[in-house]
Amino acid sequence: MPVVLSLQSVNKTFAGQPVLSNLNLDVHEKEFLAVLGSSGSGKTTLLRLISGFDSPDSGEIHINNRVVFGKGINVLAEERRVGFVPQDAALFPHLSVSKNIEFGLTKLSATERSARVTELLRLVDLVGFEERMPHELSGGQRHRVALARALAPKPDLILLDEPFSSLDAELRVRLREDVRKVIAKAGITAIMVTHDQEEALSMASRVAILRDGEFAQIGNPSEIYQSPTDIEMATFLGDSVIINGVIENEKIVTDLGLLTPLNKVVNGATGRVAIRPENFYLQPNPNGDGEVIGRQYFGHDALVEVKLPTLVIQARANGPFAPELGMKVTVWVRGQVNFYTD
Numbered sequence: 001m002p003v004v005l006s007l008q009s010v011n012k013t014f015a016g017q018p019v020l021s022n023l024n025l026d027v028h029e030k031e032f033l034a035v036l037g038s039s040g041s042g043k044t045t046l047l048r049l050i051s052g053f054d055s056p057d058s059g060e061i062h063i064n065n066r067v068v069f070g071k072g073i074n075v076l077a078e079e080r081r082v083g084f085v086p087q088d089a090a091l092f093p094h095l096s097v098s099k100n101i102e103f104g105l106t107k108l109s110a111t112e113r114s115a116r117v118t119e120l121l122r123l124v125d126l127v128g129f130e131e132r133m134p135h136e137l138s139g140g141q142r143h144r145v146a147l148a149r150a151l152a153p154k155p156d157l158i159l160l161d162e163p164f165s166s167l168d169a170e171l172r173v174r175l176r177e178d179v180r181k182v183i184a185k186a187g188i189t190a191i192m193v194t195h196d197q198e199e200a201l202s203m204a205s206r207v208a209i210l211r212d213g214e215f216a217q218i219g220n221p222s223e224i225y226q227s228p229t230d231i232e233m234a235t236f237l238g239d240s241v242i243i244n245g246v247i248e249n250e251k252i253v254t255d256l257g258l259l260t261p262l263n264k265v266v267n268g269a270t271g272r273v274a275i276r277p278e279n280f281y282l283q284p285n286p287n288g289d290g291e292v293i294g295r296q297y298f299g300h301d302a303l304v305e306v307k308l309p310t311l312v313i314q315a316r317a318n319g320p321f322a323p324e325l326g327m328k329v330t331v332w333v334r335g336q337v338n339f340y341t342d
């Protein structure tokens with residue numbers, strides 16, 4: 001797939017403080033990339049540099065093989081062919097749905113504009129809402145209009161800045177799938193920044209983790225979740241129980257018994273193991289060496305805290321089979337685990 005966006009050694013500082021350091025990234029056509037980072041990690045800054053609202057200190061940005069920043073060039077934001085969906089949808093409050101959508105279509109004739117608006121209303125499933133004003137829409141509908149407005153001029157790339165942060169949890173989940181489908185149907189390359197892990201993992205085809213101004217790991221969602229590059233990443237993205245281990249005969253010797261490494265290991269190496277809560281299996285056993293000391297029940301599953309002779313673990317158990325408080329259990333680790341050499 002052709003590269004739509006290329007960041008090459010991009011740097012940005014504010015008041016002498018590095019915010020983005022030596023960023024390199026290629027985003028391919030039709031890819032949906034989520035940039036995941038905690039608050040203040042530089043996500044919004046990154047989008048501002050790509051869209052042209054701000055400039056890097058150094059480095060180059062290419063969009064569809066055109067230099068938009070670097071080599072003495074700095075293409076204006078409105079000429080970069082980048083669509084932007086802001087945090088709170090930010091529709092023009094005094095304009096109807098159709099007027100909001102056609103806002104950037106000044107170069108088209110009235111007939112072409114109207115045809116494009118109809119096409120977009122169909123895409124975001126809002127046919128019949130053309131004359132509504134933004135205050136007459138639900139939060140989810142407003143977001144779909146914002147998406148249609150950003151797609152209207154057929155940009156090369158669309159940027160979404162924490163698109164659902166102002167919405168309640170239930171709506172967020174529903175809208176994630178709607179937005180992902182619209183973007184896939186439109187066949188557009190998209191970059192979304194978010195601090196929400198579930199959002200990144202469930203929507204994107206690739207996830208880039210922004211940590212201390214650098215991309216700490218880039219991969220597809222399952223790679224990112226199942227094979228974090230380091231211990232810090234294993235606890236940043238999702239939960240992990242961290243225990244010490246030593247490699248003997250290609251196995252990891254730990255307080256939880258012999259575990260099988262997912263990655264390549266060297267006999268004699270000491271290090272730590274990261275185990276996801278869902279990788280534990282709790283077997284009720286009156287003679288087990290674990291005791292359930294905490295239990296949060298969510299229906300479909302439960303988070304169970306188990307005290308073992310040398311450590312306490314958090315395990316995710318199937319709701320109907322989650323052991324009760326005070327029960328004795330044997331703890332098993334299912335599957336392979338990541339070993340991080342010291």
Ligand SMILES: Nc1ncnc2c1ncn2[C@@H]1O[C@H](COP(=O)(O)OP(=O)(O)OP(=O)(O)O)[C@@H](O)[C@H]1O
Nearest residue numbers: 014015019037038039040041042043044045046195
């Ligand atoms: N115009 C500016 N002048 C000075 N510092 C800035 C400016 N814009 C951003 N920063 C700083 O750069 C860092 C990154 O900010 P940015 O808004 O990109 O983070 P973010 O990851 O989007 O955060 P959040 O998730 O909280 O929105 C922060 O420390 C912020 O204070």
